[in-house]
Amino acid sequence: MPEYDYDLFTIGAGSGGVRASRVAAAHGAKVAVAEEYRVGGTCVIRGCVPKKMLVYGSMFAEELGHAETLGWTIEGKRFDWATLRDFVNADVDRLEGLYGNTLASHDVEVFAERATITGPHSLRLASGREVTAKYILVATGAWPAMPEFPGLEHCISSNEVFHLEQQPKCLMVVGGGYIAMEFAGIFNALGSEVTVVNRTDRILRSYDAQIVDRMLHIAMGRGIDFRMHSQIKSVEKGADGCLVVDLGDSNPVKVDQVLIATGRDPNSVGLGLECAGIEMADNGAIKVDEYNRTSCDSIYAVGDVTDRVQLTPVAIREGHAFADTVFGGNPRMIDYGSIPSAVFSQPPLAGVGLTEEEARAKYGDVKVYTSDFRPMKNIFSPHAERGLYKMIVEATSEKVLGIHMIGPESPEILQAAAVAVKAGLTKQAFDDTVALHPSMAEELVLLK
Structure with a gap:
């Protein structure tokens, strides 16, 4: 009998976890993956892919605005949020199926449930089943960071924005990172009145200041209202369903929706990492070495849960390097220098x-x-x-x-x-x- 049920058990079927599992299986490993939500992870299900599709949809509004200059006459033009939303979500379903097919074609067993670590080589599934693995890979990504204030329950994160029943006429976006800027641009282009609230006077801190200043100037010219040095004190829901936002230093702002986009935290809570003595950073990130190995020799981690570079292509490379290192006899490290990145603002x-x-x-x-x-x-x-x-x-x-x-x-x-x-x-x-x-x-x- 084999010593373990699996050579590799991966927790999380996002970009990094899927790549690692597929490549490990191609190297001959017996692999299983546990995913409690949907195969594909943040990027495919509730991140860069559906968001970029919303960007394309919103950019078309600007193209229509140029139509007469280009010689086109378009009568009766109107926008329907539900049509765009449903098309985007249908394509997410398609991509999820493709990711599932990729795992199946490599004989990777998928458990559609949560898995928690119970020891260096053992896990417990939500169904109660106990499994063992020679190696465990944590690839659970990150989760929206939500500040604490009265009325937070009335707000949404980037997870929910793809499923809004109606397009908000007035939207407040809280945050100064790329997620905030992208959704502010999307809804502004679609005709929503957008206010961005940021606790400092600088947005997009990791990008070149001169380029960001140009973006800010253009965004303001397009009608986005920026409230710098501001934070939400509370949110109250009125009888009419609208939200009244208290920013503390000005008159309350009345909006239809408040989108919290203040960053993403490593998704490491409740995984049982303490059962294997895994060392963690103060922000909940799993500490790993250059080969993605944690302080427990049999457990590795890749992607946003390690909080090194929160980008999908980086997670994919880390997952591939892990599989080559552990199962392919080809130890590989990732070079984090000169990684290109973009903000799909407008x-x-x-x-x-x-x-x-x-x-x-x-x-x-x-x-x-x-x-x-x-x-x-x-x-x-x-x-x-x-x-x-x-x-x-x-x-x-x-x-x-x-x-x-x-x-x-x-x-x-x-x-x-x-x-x-x-x-x-x-x-x-x-x-x-x-x-x-x-x-x-x-x-x-x-x-x-």
């Missing part, structure tokens, strides 16, 4: 490498090249919005340290530019490249 912004502030702090003497331009696409728009690209280089060698941009399709353009930053190219390599004209991307090889 317009979107994207960046890779060091910001100007970070580069000056690390290198002292740097050069900054920029292009401040009005994208051709924006000529058709009544908004005189300008794009901004910037490149930060080390002063002597002119090695590119970071590239940051805001404008239409910035994430699509940035992905290719990230290769150059990762490869350690110099500005001269960009200068030597012939421009692709007319395009927005050509600004990258014309920076002055």
